[in-house]
Amino acid sequence: MTKRELSEQDIRDMYITPAVLDAGWDKFTQIRAEYQLTRGRVMVSGRLKTRGSSKRADYVLFYKPGVPLAVIEAKDNTYPVGGGLQQGAEYAQMLEVPFVFSSNGDGFLFRNSLPNADVYEKEIALEDFPSPQQLWDWWSAAKELTPAQELLVTQDYYSDGSGKLPRYYQALAINKTVEAIARGQNRILLVMATGTGKTYTAFQIIWRLWRAGAKKRILFLADRNILVDQTMTNDFKPFGAAMTKIRNRTTDPAYEIYLSLYQAVTGTEEERNIYKQFSPDFFDLIVVDECHRGSAADDSNWRDILDYFKGATQIGLTATPKETKDVSTTHYFGDPVYTYSLKQGIDDGFLAPYQVVRFDLDKDLSGWRPPAGMRDKHGNLIEDREYNLRDFDRSLVLEQRTKLVAQKVTEFLRETDPYAKTIVFCEDTDHADRMRRALANENADLMREDPRYVVEITSERGKDYLDDFIFPSSRYPVIATTSKLLTTGVDAQTCKVIVLDQRIQSMTEFKQIIGRGTRINEDQDKFSFTVLDFKRATELFSDPKFDGDPEVIYEPGPTDPPVPPDPNPDPDPPPVPEPRTKYVVHNVPVTVTARREIQYSKDGTPITESLEVYTRNTLHREFDSLDDFLRRWNAAQRKQVIIDELKDEGVFFEVLAAEYGQQLDPFDLICKLAWGQPPLTRRERAAKVRRRDAFTTYGEQAQRVLNALLDKYADQGVGPIEDVQVLKLEPFQHLGTPLEIVKAFGGKAAYEAAVRDLETQLYTDSA
Known part of the structure; x- marks a missing residue:
């Protein structure tokens, strides 16, 4: 050859x-x-x-x-x-x-x-x-780079011997951070979407700096016990005996890698600030996980720790930098050295895409006003005013509304997967408890099978269920009601449904909540998730800040001198006002006025129309007419190129073919959906070619190969027959080696010409 x-x-x-x-x-x-x-x-x-x-x-x-x-x-x-x-x-x-x-x-x-x-x-x-x-x-x-910097940026990664490398974006985050530290930068921010491996990335950064001797004592800070325990058990395990968790308010300077809750080393009383048992220069490196939760606030406990160890290099990790007038993640840590967004993660296929089902309830839209003198179920006189979405489940409870939400969540799960892990975000712990009861009543049959089917997991109740809920292979609990506990850091790999019955105003909190569903777990068939929205929270998806750079609006105030204690304190401080009554109304009907299903395309814009309509509109954007499509299809040396380009635009060929219940070629799906042409199945197209007896100009062996290619097309479509590697598979192995098969056509160019001729025969309109 x-x-x-x-x-x-x-x-x-x-x-x-x-x-x-x-x-x-x-x-x-x-x-x-x-x-x-x-x-x-x-x-x-x-x-x-x-x-x-x-x-x-x-x-x-x-x-x-x-x-x-x-x-x-x-x-x-x-x-x-x-x-x-x-x-x-x-x-x-x-x-x-x-x-x-x-x-x-x-x-x-x-x-x-x-x-x-x-x-x-x-x-x-x-x-x-x-x-x-x-x-x-x-x-x-x-x-x-200086020689010393070069040694640091080329320090070995940790390897478990399998040859596995970090994903491309993880390597970028690790390498950029290590290089920034090598150049002397001491405040570093990494922004990576939930589910993209922030903790693994942090481990490799720490490992390389520690092994190089550039950072000898490291403190990893988190604000939830489960985050510390998950980190020690999983990603940080290779540190072995060099690692310890600070617990019981005791410190031991004999270790090199320390993990801690900030609550475990701080307190309102000076003697509880045990981090001061370490000298200010004890740690060389501090890594703050979920740093948006307080480390950048001037008056937070985290900030006290960071200020105490101000000589250490400090790395902030977050999926959601927090930017308000009072708190700024970037004001403290600086601009991110690297950002990997949710949109990019979904586009790359490392994160799960989502679809939204939005419910509009009549009382949420029109509000509700009690009749004069109305009392709630506990006998409290209800304040006479207009109540709306802001009030429901905060100052006023419509029990029929809670029941309706539980009904709609249950209907969705019964229609899709009754055992899909589901988190229901509520306004507060009282709402989470009421929602748990409502869901338990709607699913009484499944609760009888196992009372863990619906549980409440909040800071007050049910935390013992958390490990089972997030463990991928654990069937129960299925539904967890919560308020704030599950919003951040919890690695719920198999969460398939997120229910929003909480009014969310913070973009940071919204992104954290959505992040509970973004992980993919192929072993458990978790590739996507659904958001059921009952409080119009998903309107935040349309805000450019949802997946863009946060706008820095921090306004640092003047540094005031400390206020000395009052030498003559008031012996009778004013009483603390009683909490406002939460009214509970049980007999006001609530109905669903609209239900909308929304999917999102590759560029993040909502797809509100049906899949067929979206596909048709996409095809009309790509091709001016049927003639334009046919011209481009016939001119393409490889039809699979056109198919792949349309897939990247969100045209679901496999899904569409499955919905039609036929083995339709993408060519026929396009012609049918966009221009109403009657389709043929792949087998029908292959049969038409055989009836034409189109291969008589070829030798006997070549004819057998072309007939085998027709069978392959009928089974799998046009893509496989365009790849010469198909000749290494069955049934071609019985027809000769790839080299012998190509020679039977007169060489590779002649073989490729024969495949193109076969495709022309497949897509011709003649009988």
Whole structure:
């Protein structure tokens, strides 16, 4: 075979990989072929789901594991040497590496985007591929790293021996943080969406700094006990005997890695501030998990700790920087060194997409006013005024409203999955208790099976259920009612339903709540989640700040001197007012006036129409007419390219085909949905080709191959028959080796021409 007849994989094996190995790159630690960058966006319609195309680089080259340097994109020899450069540049941009190579086996087109490069792009021979040290020296010089800084930024990652590397965005967060510390930056903020592995990222940062000797004593602070325990048991486990948890208000200076609740080391009385048992310079590094929850507030206990250890490097981790007039995460830590957003995580396929079901209730929309002199069920005279959404479940309880919400939640679960893990966010613990009872009554049959079907998990009750609720393999509890306890930090991997019966005004709190559903757990069939909204909280999705950079509006006040104690305190301080009565009304009917289902497209805009309408509108945007579509389809050398492009726009071909209950080709789905053309199944299209006896011009072996390709198309669609690798699979293995099969057509170019002719026959309109 000539070089032009070789497949892309042959070009890699025979030319590109040998050239890289000859340049001194280690096969096991520095070269990663078919390197997966993204998983492919999960797309959901009802109970059906599919994944979009993932992004894979042909090669990523690493100076050391976790420290990428370059991307190589390969093409077969029918392409020019630079045919893969644009694709490689996209992957290099994701990895933030400056070097890109494209090759067709004849040589390399090399792009060097460093500002001090002598030439931006140039062709080099196969034997002139640069060594790892050469590329690193160029990049290190451009970064102006000192030898000491270089040693730190190339410090080894922790490895469990499996060869597993962090995801691309985790490596970026780790490397950027370590480099910032190497350059002397002492206040660092990392913003990463819930479910993207902040704690694992923190572990690798700490591990590298600790092993390098740059940071010898480290304090990891969190504000919930479960966060500390999860961290010690899971991500931080490799620290072993060097690690301790501060408990029982005792300190031991013999350890190197300390984990603690801030409540365990602080208090309102000076003697309870046990962190002061350490000297101010004891810790070299402090990492604050969920730092939006208080570390940036001037008057918070966290801030007292950070101020005491002000000489230490301090890293804040959060999914939701908090920016108000009184509190600013970025004012304290500075701008993020790296941000990985919820939208990007969903687009990459690492986070679960969501759909929204919004319920409008009549009393929420119109309000309610009690008749004059009306008393509630406890005999309290109800204040005569208009009550609305702001009041319900805070100052006034409509029991029929609680019952209706419980009914609608139960109906949804019964229609979809009665055992889908569900968190119901309520206004307060009283509301959470009432909602638990209402849901228990609506699900009495399931409660009889196991009384843990519905539980309350709040700061006051039910915390013993929390471990079972978040454990992926635990069936019970199924529904947890709460107010604030589950809003942040809880790793609820299998949560499939989030119920909002809480009025949410804080964007930070809203993002944290939504984050409870964003994790994907494929083993438990968790790929997406649904938000059931009863208080119009999901209107915050339309706010640009939901997944954008927070606006800094912090207004630091003047530093006032401490106020001395009053030498003559008032012996009779004014009494504390009694809490306002919460009225409970049991006989006011409440109804649902509207129910809307909303999905979100790739760009984050809501899809309020049906899947068919959305698909039709998308196709009409992409193609001017049926003739335009047919022209582009017939002109495409690979039909799968068009299919993949439409998948990336949110066209759910597998889902649509399943809903029609037929084995329809994407071609027929497009023509039917967009232009009303009658469809054919794949088997019907294959049968039409056979009736035409279209293969008589080919030899006997070639005819058998084309008939096998027709069978493959009927079973799996057009994508597999366009990939020459299909010749390595059944039934082609019985027809000869791939090389023998290609020779039967007269060479690779003739084989590819025969496949294109087969596709023309499949999609022709003639009988």
